[in-house]
Amino acid sequence: MPNAPQTDEGWYVLHDFRSIDWDAWRDAPERERQLAVDEGVTYLEDHEAVADADEGASAVFSVLGHKADLLVVHFRPTLDALSTAERRFEQTALAAVTEQPTSYVSVTEVSGYVSDDWFEGNKDDIDTGLRRYIEGKLKPDIPDDEYVSFYPMSKRRGEQDNWYDLSFEERAELMSGHGEVGKEYAGKIKQVIASSVGFDDHEWGVTLFSDDPAHIKDIVYEMRFDEASSRYGEFGDFYVGRRFPPSDLGAYLDG
Amino acid sequence: MPNAPQTDEGWYVLHDFRSIDWDAWRDAPERERQLAVDEGVTYLEDHEAVADADEGASAVFSVLGHKADLLVVHFRPTLDALSTAERRFEQTALAAVTEQPTSYVSVTEVSGYVSDDWFEGNKDDIDTGLRRYIEGKLKPDIPDDEYVSFYPMSKRRGEQDNWYDLSFEERAELMSGHGEVGKEYAGKIKQVIASSVGFDDHEWGVTLFSDDPAHIKDIVYEMRFDEASSRYGEFGDFYVGRRFPPSDLGAYLDG
Amino acid sequence: MPNAPQTDEGWYVLHDFRSIDWDAWRDAPERERQLAVDEGVTYLEDHEAVADADEGASAVFSVLGHKADLLVVHFRPTLDALSTAERRFEQTALAAVTEQPTSYVSVTEVSGYVSDDWFEGNKDDIDTGLRRYIEGKLKPDIPDDEYVSFYPMSKRRGEQDNWYDLSFEERAELMSGHGEVGKEYAGKIKQVIASSVGFDDHEWGVTLFSDDPAHIKDIVYEMRFDEASSRYGEFGDFYVGRRFPPSDLGAYLDG
Amino acid sequence: MPNAPQTDEGWYVLHDFRSIDWDAWRDAPERERQLAVDEGVTYLEDHEAVADADEGASAVFSVLGHKADLLVVHFRPTLDALSTAERRFEQTALAAVTEQPTSYVSVTEVSGYVSDDWFEGNKDDIDTGLRRYIEGKLKPDIPDDEYVSFYPMSKRRGEQDNWYDLSFEERAELMSGHGEVGKEYAGKIKQVIASSVGFDDHEWGVTLFSDDPAHIKDIVYEMRFDEASSRYGEFGDFYVGRRFPPSDLGAYLDG
Amino acid sequence: MPNAPQTDEGWYVLHDFRSIDWDAWRDAPERERQLAVDEGVTYLEDHEAVADADEGASAVFSVLGHKADLLVVHFRPTLDALSTAERRFEQTALAAVTEQPTSYVSVTEVSGYVSDDWFEGNKDDIDTGLRRYIEGKLKPDIPDDEYVSFYPMSKRRGEQDNWYDLSFEERAELMSGHGEVGKEYAGKIKQVIASSVGFDDHEWGVTLFSDDPAHIKDIVYEMRFDEASSRYGEFGDFYVGRRFPPSDLGAYLDG
Known part of the structure; x- marks a missing residue:
């Protein structure tokens, strides 16, 4: 049996998608609309401030x-804090004009593909740069005012191309090549990789941030030619959008 | 024709998933909310106490x-007791604020892959340890206050990788290797395997319990590299959550 | 081109699935509930008595x-009698508390795989035992008080495993092996096979009856190792339930 | 690159499926029901009389x-006349008790597989019998009082069995064998083949008519053994029903 | 790793599909219908005039x-302008009688397959004809009064036929052959290709325009025999329709 890579986990992640019920929004009296905006802004600001937990991030x-x-x-x-955050949203007046068409549950992860040192040595001896790099992956910041792309993915278990049949060394080499493409986009793209194995329908959730949506297209397209994706990647639905400050919620709803 | 393994069945299982209709919940007057909580708690407590049958378990x-x-x-x-439990839920005031988006029907099972002794000898001569192990699989306890992961799965019948074309010996060896991974998680993970062949859309339902969701991710990920999964496992949707005592239902609904 | 088997058709079949709209049921005044039960019982009793046609069966x-x-x-x-039965249901007060989530249309069938004699000789010369066997397949009884499993299936047309590319002799041999498994369950399982080619989304609908649901699981599981299923069977969704007399409808709805 | 066959197009086709909203029908006052029937009959009679266009057919x-x-x-x-017919339906009181669960858009077609003469010579020199045959395919009659089966289909583009990789000659030979099966059903089955390439989700829509639904089952089953279907056919959902005169609409709705 | 082609991006594209809620339309009082038409026409005219941005096009x-x-x-x-256009629609009275069943997000693109010169030289030295051709692809006009076909597509990543495993030269040659078919339809078909990699569920969205829907069928059918499609194309759902001037909206809704 091929070896699974070692992994360390950081923060749990909920991607909570909401659709506006525009009919309800249009039909609501001004007072209800204002309440929806007020409670929505308060919910979002409190959660961005992580008022509900010791640490974390929301956007x-x-x-x-x-x-x-x-x-x-x-x-x-x-996971408990995510469950609370999901249910708290439902207590707001904003929830009355939204539905939850989809969502994704995962946990940030670094693996032995990324760094042998992290897993093999004494973590106190780890180089500061590497430590910050790893901690940035486990406890990521969410950049302001940037475009976002989210998609879930799995590794193929085809009858010929079967990721889980490859040796650790083969997988590590493929992941390393994959990482090289990522490095070309340093400064242009920030990515968060989180495992959803045992939690949700694909194996990972990928969240990309950039100040230019064309960079998002370019990195996903270029990586698609990389063997780790071309032969072994299976992708779910893609979502694209842009971060906004909670105080802009009213303007967003007013078109 | 390859031999099917011998099997023994224990309890029938219903995984009854419910979504809260949050709009109905928010709009309900306090009296109706209280009634929904009261009848929900009573239903759940009665069923956890198995007041409706000679034996069983609910959570x-x-x-x-x-x-x-x-x-x-x-x-x-x-199966009849499951049917009654499912319909009784619909008679409660809690049902008025829920929908049933999905469910799963199965029966706990031990097979000849797990133990030759159980099937081949006189069951009265069976070692007490083995008997308890088998009975724990057929009539499982549900651990308190732990995280749960549920997913349905089938064995692949691909044009090259076809589980049902393998000999009994090949399958037994693959299942044995699969079991070895499971043993590494003894004390961390409790699993219930139940067959849904002829009853529901996949062939088995798997329910994992642990006091740490990262253990759930780790065992599913590690097993994915095992040939019984990597070449022969096909997985449905994954659900993750946490057990709570019925008396906490009101707090759950209030966010 | 490989030869299609000869076939004879018997009764047309409608599997008409209904979901209870439990919110409507709970909210209905007692008078309407009673009317729903009364009209539902009358509909079901009339159809079980085949009051609408010269012959047939309902349950x-x-x-x-x-x-x-x-x-x-x-x-x-x-087919016309089925269409009428389906629409008559909609005229009852019971229909007001149900929806029709799915259904299946087919026709009972015997084929040249089952019996050469039936198709090749003069049907008047056929042995009485065989005649009864065939007629039992074309015009089946529905057993009282038994568990039922329904699932649609097709034969695979894969790029390597292609049922429709096999010669008649190969298919007949595979069907014969498949029949051998069935014979082991004589007295435990009654099965109805009906073709839906040209009528519905799979090629056949299979309905199994037994007084023990574990027999249903066992026969489907054992047959899955048979080459006719392991290499050539493709299965749709599975449904499991239990027959009840129409007069129990009120008790069913009351939980 | 293999040659595409030449094609000629005839009438555009809309298969407009409607579900009765039986709850709305039952709840409607008698006056509204009558209006729904009256306007439905008028709509259907006008369209069967092709009162909206120079030529065509409806049923x-x-x-x-x-x-x-x-x-x-x-x-x-x-296509414009189809769009108008679809929207005109929505202006009737019948539309208030129906929904449109699915539909299919296509255009009748003859291709170079069917007749070289039609495409290669001067069409004025074409034999009258062939001309009538072709025109019957491009501008088909809809037979009275017969059963109908509709299904969409595509040609497989598998990694081994790829219709579009075959030479014109190979495809023509396969289509010719396919046609031979069809000829056995002359007088029993009338079929309309219409292309939906670029218009809808499969490549063709097939509509079969017969006075006996068993003939429909038989031809589809027999053709499934023909290589053009067994290796290269991919089928969508199947629908089965029966033509009725518009004046029977009220009786249909009354069960 | 095979090279990804160079790409340049032009305008972002939203295909915003809407279904009329015909029940709401029929039930609306005349005043509300008129308001829906008036606000719908104003919305459409303003957007066709690109009153909301420096440049662009709508239809x-x-x-x-x-x-x-x-x-x-x-x-x-x-993308921001598309987001605003999508939300502005929801502020109109027309939105009250529509739903949004689907949509597609992409960006117009030219790639190194189409023109080496564009990417390799100094863009100021580019031939005027080529420049206009490229700019027509990046900032396309929408032809008046023509039929439209839209479909999303991806390149296959099969275990044997894997587009992303081919060398740049192989892909360029296949794209060139594909382009040859397109040239045969010059003057008959105008096409817009836009990338949705990282933005939506397929890799490209294709929009075809023609004054004859049969040309649309012909080009899609003929291209299906081209290796770039036959072995490497995977297609989503197809939609067909016709452009109309905003002032015809009322007539459209009145059937």
């Missing part, structure tokens, strides 16, 4: 197209 | 994400 | 899980 | 099972 | 069948 994004209108991303130290 | 779990909010699991000696 | 089953609550099966000499 | 069919209750088929010289 | 199309009734296409320099 709200607009989403294009029919699949959703809003994406609220929560990073928290426990 | 309620919160579920993360859009696919469901609650999971009620019932183990009972007959 | 009602409870169904477990979210996919349906009731299954009404109708066998009739014509 | 209404009952449909079995949950996928639809009615199928209205329109053949018209332009 | 409205009728759509046949159940998948949608209207398609509003917006080309704009930024």
Whole structure:
């Protein structure tokens, strides 16, 4: 049996997608609309300030197209905190004009493909740069005012191309080549990789941030030619949007 | 024709997933909310106490994400008792604020892959340790206050990788290797395997319990590299949540 | 081109699945509930008595899980009689508290795989035992008080495993092996096979009856190792339930 | 690159499926029901009389099972006339008690597989019999009082069995064998083949008519053994029903 | 790792599909219908005039069948402008009688397959004809009064036929052959290709325009025999319709 890579986990993640019920929004009296905006802004600001937990991060994004209108991303130290955040939203007047068409549950992860040192040595001896790099992956910041792309993915278990049949060394080499493409986009793209094995329908959730949506297209397209993706990647639905400050919620809803 | 393994069945199982209709919940007057909580708690407590049958077990779990909010699991000696439990729920005031987005029907099972002795000898001569192990699989306890992961699965019948074309010996060896991975998680993970062949859309339902969701991710990920999964496993949707005592239902609904 | 087997058709079949709209049921005043039960019982009793046609059979089953609550099966000499039975249901007060989530249309069939004699000789010269066997397949009885499993299936047309590319002799041999497994379950399982080629989304609908649901699991599981299934069977969704007398409808709805 | 066959197009086709909203029908006052029937009959009679275009044909069919209750088929010289027919239906009181669960858009077609002469010579020199045959395919009659089966299909582009990789000659030979099966059903089955390439989700829509539904089953089953289907056919959902005169609409709705 | 082609991006594109809620339309009082038409016409005219941005293009199309009734296409320099256009629609009275069943997000693109010169030289030295050709692809006009076909597509990553495993030269040659077919339809078909990699569920969205829907069928069918499609194309759903001037919206809704 091929070896699974070692992994360390950081924050749990909920991608909570919401659709505006525009009929309800249009029909609501001004007072209800204002309440929806007020409670929505308070909810989002409290969660961005992580008022509900010791640490974590949250952000709200607009989403294009029919699949959703809003994406609220929560990073928290426990699944329980995510469950609370999801249910608290339902207690707001904003929830009355939204539905939850989809969502994704995962946990940030670093693996032995990324760094042998992290797993093999004494973690106190680890180089500061590497430590910060790893901690940035386990407890990521969410950049302001940037475009976002989210998609779930799995590794193929085809009858010929079967990722889980490859040796650790083969997989590590493929992941390393994959990482090389990522490095070309340093400064242009920030990515968060989180495992959903045992939690949700694909194996990972990928969240990309950039100040230019064309960079998002370019990195995903270029990586598609990389063997780790071309032969072994299987992708779910893609969502694209842009972060906005909670205080802009009213303007967003007013078109 | 390759031999099917011998099997023994224990309790029938219903995984009854429920979504809260949050709009109905928010709009309900306080009196109706209280009634929903009271009747919900009574239903759940009566079923956890197995007041409706000679033996069995039930539990309620919160579920993360859009696919469901609650999971009620019932183990009972007959399909009829499951049918009654499912319909009784609909008679409660809690049902008025829930929908049933999905469910799963199965029966706990031990097979000849697990133990030759159980099937081949006189069951009265069976070693006490083995007997308890087998009975624990057929009539499982549900651990308190732990995280749960549920997913249905089937064995692949691909044009090259076809589980049902393998000889009994090949399958037994693959299952044995699979079991070895499981043993590494003894004390961390409790699993219930139940057959849904002829009853539901996949061939088995797998329910994992642990006090740390990272253990759930780790065992599913590690097993994915095992040939029984990597070449022969096909997985349905995954659900993750946490058990709570029925008396916490009101707090759950209030966010 | 490989030869298609000869076939004879018997009764047309409608598997009419219904979900209870439990919110409507709970909210209905007692008078309306009573009317729903009364008209439902009358509809079911009239159809079980085949008051609407020269011959046929009907029965009602409870169904477990979210996919349906009731299954009404109708066998009739014509598609027209099935269409009438389906629409008559909609005229009852019971229909007001149900929806129709799915259904299946087929026709009972015997084929040249089962019996050369039936197709090759003069049917008047056929042995009485065989005649009864064939007629039991074309015009089946529905056993009282038994568990039911229904699933649609097709034969695979894969790029390597292609049923329709096999010669008649190869297919007949595979079907014969498949029949051998069936014979082991004589007295435990009664099965009805009906073709839906040109009528519905799979090629056949299979209905199994037994007084023990474990027999249903066992026969489907054992047959899955048979080459006719392991290499050539493709299965749709599975439904499991239990027959009840129409007079129990009120008790069923009351939980 | 293999040659595409030459094609000629005839009438555009809309298969407009409708489900009865039985709850709305039952709840409607008698006056509204009568209006729904009256306006429905007028709509159907006007369209069967092709009062809206220079030429064409329309018909209404009952449909079995949950996928639809009615199928209205329109053949018209332009897509615009189909669009108008579809929207005119929505202006009737019948539309208030129906929904449109599915539909299919296509155009009747003859291809170079069917007749070289038609495409290669001067069309004025064409034999009258062939001309009538071709024109019957491009501008088909809809037979009275017959059963109908509709299904969409595509040609497989598999990694081994790839229709579009075959030479014209190979495809022509396969289509010719396919046609031979069809000829055995002359007088029993009338078929309309219409291309939906670029218009709808499969490549063709097939509509079969017969006075005996068993003939429909038989031809589809027999053709499935023909290589053009067994290796290269991919089928969508199947719908089965029966034509009725518009004046029977009220009786249909009354069960 | 095979090289990804160089790409340049032009306008972002939203295909915004809308279904008419015909029940709401029929039930609306005349005053509300008129308001829906007035605000709908104003919205469409303002967007066709690109009153909301420096540059771009918009158009409205009728759509046949159940998948949608209207398609509003917006080309704009930024994703933000598309997001605003999508939300502005929801502020109109027309939105009250529509739903949004689907949509597609992409960006117009030219790639190194199409023109080496564009990417390799100094863009100021580029031949005027080529420059206009490229700019027509990046900032396309929408032809008046023509039929439209839209479909999303991806390149296959099969275990044998894997586009992303081919060398740049192989892909360029296949794309060139594909382009040859396109040239045969010069003057008959105008096509817009836009990348949705990282933005939506397929890799490209294709929009075809023609004054004859048979040309649309012909080009898609003929291209299907081209190796770039036959072995490497994977297609999503197809939508067909026709452009109309915003002032015809009322006539459209009145059937």
